[in-house]
Amino acid sequence: VEPLGLVGGFLDAAGGGGWGPVVTSNLLVQGASPRTTIGTVNTAEFFLTATISATFITQLGWAAFTQATVGLLIGGVLAAPFGAMLAKRVPAKTLMVLVGVILTITSLFGLYRAIWH
Template sequence: MFDLAVLDPSSLLPFILIGFAAQLVDGALGMAFGVICNTLLVAVMGVPPAQASARIHVVEMFTTAVSGISHLIHRNIEWPLFWRLLIPGVIGGVLGAYVLTSLHSDAVKPFVLAYLVAIGIWLLVRGILYPPKVQKPTVIAPLGLIGGFLDAAGGGGWGPVVTSNLLVQGAEPRKVVGTVNSVEFFLTLTVSATFIYHLGFDQIAGATLGLLIGGVLAAPLGAFMAKRFSVKLMLTLVGVVLTATSAFGLYRALA
């Protein structure tokens, strides 16, 4: 039975703050909500990786639904690219969620943190080399499969992995962001259903509400930051913070 104690305001506050901070950055960059939340939940608060990823994906069902509708209205979706990403992404997401829930959290945690360190370094490099070079896109379906798997197993990374790689390959930025964000709704829906099936709703309900409240409160400020802050600077700073935080969490997990 669902325990109303998880809705206590004092217990929700840390998750509200995490959701708020992650959405500020995501609003400015168009990515990184998942990896920031997962880094803080796993490395700082000690939440088991499967529960952290489940909570994040349930929240992202709401945020990506709004984002997808917005991109649809503004005709930012490239439908051939959408379908080539959707099916591999969903398959990868289900596999990633299944693997994460099938293993003991102590065994998984170092790998998740190592992945988050790698994402942090990737964002740092992207910031230093921003803007990306223009090249012809060649890899799509395998990228969707890998991105979906890592997003579910690592608690985030669909945007940094898929969007960044497509931009580096030379795809049109507006279409890439709109299409990848729209696919992400279906990915988060599938991954969330997989986690809820394996973990149960009680394991994720209270913290998920906190992340959602924080994300909603920060959304207007994130949009403001997108117009005021340099993308290069934000990518570099986020890369540094994620790398340092995840590396510290990895050190504690291995010590």
């Protein structure tokens, strides 16, 4: 699991994403429960994000952060509890399909932007 964390953490810090798609999908493929996987990945991501943010702040300073940062924080804080409640209440198989669809869509969107923009 540590190499997976290393790769996911690097991709998240270097490219602004990767933790969820890389780590979540890998743990699910290994047979972990969707609820446990989502909870585990989100818990670890909190500490990962705090570390990444502290590093960026010390290297770039507060001036590098924009209004988008505040908007993303507000939106994320408001939406997160609903996502957690959904993960708790949705049947495991349905949750697995939803996670797969969301990961596929976000990965395809990232691929599209990387190739054609």
